Amino acid sequence: MADRDFDVVVVGAGPAGLTAACRAAECGCRVAMLDDNPQPGGQIWRGAAKQATPWVRAAEKHGVVWTAGARVFDAPEPQRLAVETFDGECRVGYRNLILATGARERFLPFPGWTLPNVMGAGGLQALAKSGMPLAGKRVVIAGSGPLLLAVARYLRAHGADVRLLAEQAPQAAVIRFVLSYPRKLVQALTLRAGLIGVPYLTSCWPVSAQGCERLESVTLRRSDGRTWTEACDYLACGFGLIPNVELAALLGCRMSQPSVEVDDLQLTSVAGVYSAGEATGIGGLELSLVEGEIAGYAAGGNADRAKALFATRARHRRFADALEQAFALRRELRNLPHPATLICRCEDVTMERVRACSNWREAKLHTRCGMGPCQGRICGGAVEFLLGWQAESVRPPVLPARVRSMSR
Numbered sequence: 582m583a584d585r586d587f588d589v590v591v592v593g594a595g596p597a598g599l600t601a602a603c604r605a606a607e608c609g610c611r612v613a614m615l616d617d618n619p620q621p622g623g624q625i626w627r628g629a630a631k632q633a634t635p636w637v638r639a640a641e642k643h644g645v646v647w648t649a650g651a652r653v654f655d656a657p658e659p660q661r662l663a664v665e666t667f668d669g670e671c672r673v674g675y676r677n678l679i680l681a682t683g684a685r686e687r688f689l690p691f692p693g694w695t696l697p698n699v700m701g702a703g704g705l706q707a708l709a710k711s712g713m714p715l716a717g718k719r720v721v722i723a724g725s726g727p728l729l730l731a732v733a734r735y736l737r738a739h740g741a742d743v744r745l746l747a748e749q750a751p752q753a754a755v756i757r758f759v760l761s762y763p764r765k766l767v768q769a770l771t772l773r774a775g776l777i778g779v780p781y782l783t784s785c786w787p788v789s790a791q792g793c794e795r796l797e798s799v800t801l802r803r804s805d806g807r808t809w810t811e812a813c814d815y816l817a818c819g820f821g822l823i824p825n826v827e828l829a830a831l832l833g834c835r836m837s838q839p840s841v842e843v844d845d846l847q848l849t850s851v852a853g854v855y856s857a858g859e860a861t862g863i864g865g866l867e868l869s870l871v872e873g874e875i876a877g878y879a880a881g882g883n884a885d886r887a888k889a890l891f892a893t894r895a896r897h898r899r900f901a902d903a904l905e906q907a908f909a910l911r912r913e914l915r916n917l918p919h920p921a922t923l924i925c926r927c928e929d930v931t932m933e934r935v936r937a938c939s940n941w942r943e944a945k946l947h948t949r950c951g952m953g954p955c956q957g958r959i960c961g962g963a964v965e966f967l968l969g970w971q972a973e974s975v976r977p978p979v980l981p982a983r984v985r986s987m988s989r
C-alpha cells in the first residue's frame with residue numbers, strides 16, 4: 582500500500598471498528614480501516630462469522646478502503662500513522678482517527694503456566710477457528726468471565742472433550758448477574774444447554790499445571806480448600822480482558838485506568854482522535870457495536886445521529902458495570918505465583934525478582950520484566966493485578982515491526 586491520506590482512519594476491524602468505518606463513510610467521508618488480521622471481524626467474528634457479513638458488505642458498498650494485515654506500529658508525526666503491511670511499510674494520514682483496538686486476555690501466572698498446551702481461552706478458540714484439530718482432546722477451561730462459557734461451547738461443538746469449567750467468581754455473584762439481565766440469561770442458558778454433562782464450578786481456580794514436555798494435568802482449588810488434580814491435554818485459561826490502549830497512550834490520550842477516556846461522542850482528550858469498543862472499557866459485543874457507530878457518526882460530522890444512540894449505549898454500559906462487579910478477581914489469586922514462578926516469560930523473570938522491586942519502572946530497569954517481544958502485554962496485566970503497578974510509558978513500536986519498517 583502506498584502512502585495515502587483519508588478523512589477518517591479506523592484502527593481495528595472488530596465490531597467497533599466495522600461499525601465506526603461504515604457510519605463515517607455513510608457521512609460522505611473517505612475512510613480507511615486498518616487491522617493486523619488477514620480478515621475483518623476482530624476477536625469474536627474472526628472473519629468467518631455470518632454476523633460480520635452485513636457490516637463488511639456495508640463497508641464495501643460505502644467505499645471503505647480495507648487493508649488486511651496492516652499493523653499500526655507508530656505515530657511518528659501529527660495526524661500520520663506508520664503502518665506495516667505484509668509486503669512493506671507506508672504512512673497513512675488522517676483528519677480524524679478512530680481507535681477501535683479491542684482487548685486481550687489477562688493471564689495470571691501460577692506454577693506450570695508456561696508449559697506447552699497451557700494457553701489463553703480465547704487463544705485456544707482462535708487456534709480451533711483456524712483449523713487446529715481438537716477432537717477427543719481433554720480440555721480444562723479456567724479463569725473468569727462469560728468468555729469461558731462461549732469458548733467451552735465452541736470447543737465442545739468442535740469435538741473437544743471439555744472436562745470442566747472453573748470460574749473463580751462466587752456462585753451467588755454469577756447467579757445475581759445472570760438473573761438481572763433476562764436477555765443474557767437466555768444466552769447463558771443456550772450456551773449451557775450445549776454443555777450438558779460439563780461441570781461449571783464456581784469459586785474454583787487453577788493453582789498449578791504439571792507435565793514434562795507438555796501439559797499433563799492441572800491442579801484446581803475451590804474456596805472451601807478442596808484441591809484435586811485433573812488429567813488434561815489442554816488448559817485454556819483467561820482471567821478477563823484488558824483493553825489495548827498502547828496506541829492511544831502513544832498519541833497522548835488521557836487514560837481512565839485501564840481504558841481510554843472518552844467523552845459522550847467517544848472523543849478522547851486529543852483533538853480529532855476518537856476511541857470505541859473494548860479499548861474504552863470491557864463491555865461485550867453490543868456495547869462495542871454502538872460505541873463504534875457513535876464514534877463513526879461523530880468523526881463523520883453528524884453529531885445528531887450519534888446523539889440518537891446515547892440511550893442504547895447507556896443501557897449496554899449498565900451491563901458492562903454489572904459484568905465488572907460480578908467477575909471481579911478474588912484476592913486469593915494474588916497468591917498464585919510462587920517465588921520461583923516466571924512472571925515475564927519473554928525475559929525469564931521470576932516473581933521473587935519482581936517483588937524485590939518497588940515499581941514497574943524499577944522492575945524493568947533491574948530485571949528486564951516487560952522488556953521482551955511482548956513489551957509487557959502479558960506480564961503487565963498480571964503485575965497490575967498482583968502488585969498494583971501501572972505501566973508508566975509506551976514507546977514505539979507499539980506492536981512488533983521489522984527493523985526496515987522502523988528505519989524510514
Ligand SMILES: Cc1cc2nc3c(=O)[nH]c(=O)nc-3n(C[C@H](O)[C@H](O)[C@H](O)COP(=O)(O)OP(=O)(O)OC[C@H]3O[C@@H](n4cnc5c(N)ncnc54)[C@H](O)[C@@H]3O)c2cc1C
Nearest residue numbers: 593595596597616617623624653682683703858859865866
Ligand atoms: C481472544 C478473545 C476472544 C474472544 N472471543 C469471544 C467470543 O467467542 N464470544 C464473545 O461474545 N466475545 C468474545 N470476545 C470479546 C469480544 O471480542 C468483545 O466483546 C468485542 O467483540 C470487542 O470488539 P472490539 O471491536 O472492541 O475489539 P476486537 O474485536 O478485539 O477488535 C480489535 C481489532 O483491532 C486490531 N488491532 C489492535 N491494535 C492494532 C494495531 N495497532 N494495528 C492494527 N490492528 C490492531 C486487533 O487485531 C483486532 O482485530 C473475545 C475477546 C478476546 C480478547
